[in-house]
Amino acid sequence: MDKLTLYTSPSAFPNPQRVRLFMHEKGIAQHVEERVLDMAPGGEQRGWRHLKRNPWGETPTLELPGGGYLAESVAIARYLDESFPGRKILGEGALEQAQDVMWNDRIWVQILYRLTTLFHVLHQGLGPKLELTSNPQWGEHCRKEALSHAGLVDRHLSDGRDWILGGAHPTFADITLCTAIAFSKFGPVATPLDERYEQLDQFWQRWKARPSFRLAYADGGGLQELSALQTA
Numbered sequence: 658m659d660k661l662t663l664y665t666s667p668s669a670f671p672n673p674q675r676v677r678l679f680m681h682e683k684g685i686a687q688h689v690e691e692r693v694l695d696m697a698p699g700g701e702q703r704g705w706r707h708l709k710r711n712p713w714g715e716t717p718t719l720e721l722p723g724g725g726y727l728a729e730s731v732a733i734a735r736y737l738d739e740s741f742p743g744r745k746i747l748g749e750g751a752l753e754q755a756q757d758v759m760w761n762d763r764i765w766v767q768i769l770y771r772l773t774t775l776f777h778v779l780h781q782g783l784g785p786k787l788e789l790t791s792n793p794q795w796g797e798h799c800r801k802e803a804l805s806h807a808g809l810v811d812r813h814l815s816d817g818r819d820w821i822l823g824g825a826h827p828t829f830a831d832i833t834l835c836t837a838i839a840f841s842k843f844g845p846v847a848t849p850l851d852e853r854y855e856q857l858d859q860f861w862q863r864w865k866a867r868p869s870f871r872l873a874y875a876d877g878g879g880l881q882e883l884s885a886l887q888t889a
């Protein structure tokens with residue numbers, strides 16, 4: 658397969674970061690050229706050049722070898738997981754794949770999406786050029802929902818398992834949870850899940866020890882905690 662082009666964002670942006678962390682965990686990052694858009698304050702993702710690739714004006718967006726584009730983090734990860742050899746990050750076999758979808762959806766919808774909504778409506782995330790809605794009450798509701806559902810995941814991990822599905826290696830649901838924890842610690846979000854839940858803290862520490870994590874967050878992720886990775 659020819660080298661692919663991925664239009665993406667710095668690692669502080671959690672959705673494209675899910676794909677970046679997936680690529681390093683899969684060991685295929687060398688096969689993908691990343692083009693990091695100027696998200697803020699430039700708003701390059703909403704300019705006409707990127708809108709021709711992705712009318713939703715979002716990252717990540719994968720340019721396909723035969724022409725055309727693929728968007729949405731899970732869709733891109735599934736395509737790459739099937740296109741390259743190696744461990745299937747999105748699950749081996751029908752049951753594991755279904756379980757990974759189940760947990761990924763729970764974590765994305767109830768935790769990470771809540772935190773990203775909080776970011777956009779409570780703090781005007783990407784600035785007045787791109788943010789059209791301010792709703793502090795909804796932002797605080799999203800914070801409470803994210804914390805509540807994070808508690809359920811923390812309880813799920815309390816039986817001694819290292820990863821969501823209980824296997825020896827992380828799956829995509831674990832990647833989504835990792836990026837959710839990282840984003841929860843980002844300054845304007847200010848809802849650090851690892852400080853509130855013991856199992857999530859241990860989960861976060863396991864990820865920080867993985868080579869894939871250090872490569873994916875090489876720019877520091879906008880976190881002082883990870884700033885040393887920028888010079889590693």
